[in-house]
Amino acid sequence: MSQPFGAWSREVAEQYAFAVGPVDPYLAAGDVGEEGLPVAFAGASVGPDGFAPDPEDQAVIDACYLEADAQRFDLVTVTSGGTAQWRVELEQVWIGWQTYPEAEAVEAEYASCLTDVGAEPNPDLWGGASGMDLRSASQPQIDLALLVVGCKEQVRYVPRLADVVAAHQAPVLETYAAELGAYRADVDLVVEAAREVLELNADVMVQG
């Protein structure tokens, strides 16, 4: 599940506005925004403060990364690089749904409503608002999010767009039903294995 149409739930907007909420068990409840995304044990070559890893340590890490025990959980490996035809076609829907006339009509109604209540649509983000901040759950952001939610309720924004996307997905899901079922079964297996690895190696994981 995700939130592809932006903030729409009044219950969520009341607490988080547009911000990304705490979704990781390793993070303390209440963290949002910059510290609110789940992290585990990955990194970058150079940290935000300019820090760089020790080359010898990094060589060990790089070698271990290429081991089969790690590669079997690599997302590209699991998803076969995203080259399956069903994935390509679903991606086309996902890339293109904002160009469908029925979706554009919904967005236009939403934008009109938002203007009517004194806010401005975000030109770069469907279902957003000018001035929205994904990192803040401040009261002004909550107030703005509630304006957004109100307009989305008024024009039935999310159910209408969800129906639009679902309608365009339907023929793909029907055509590739067997492949999709097999893929789902494979994902279930690898995720189950991943959970076992996490349980076995809990002592090397970051604990918030």
Next chain:
Amino acid sequence: MPSMHHRPGALRRAVALSAALSTAFLLAACDDLSPTVPDGFDQPGPSPSSDPAPADDDLGLTWGPDGVATLGSGAVLDRATGHVELPSDRYLESWEEVQTLEMARNAAVAACARLSGLDVQAVRWEIDPLSG
């Protein structure tokens, strides 16, 4: 800033989806809320915590006691979390599953590094997801 950069030896592999996830609207469940309605808007549908029976809202959606509504198209709306499940989501890897895979991969790397003599406690590294 998050607690990070503990010492040299940080893992180099950036999480492939971190940049995308940083802009995704992923919100946690919340409870014990007292919604308010700004002027000019209709009242929202019944709160799942105050009305356990399924009920239609003004927009024709039927919300179950868990705050979930299923559309005719098969999409599922979860008011408590703000999540939307599209029909394809039942087949594709979920965000939670992607995170599980990422963590398991990193745990496997760490376990391997420990066998190679690396002090894995010292190389713990929490990425800044917004840096990609």
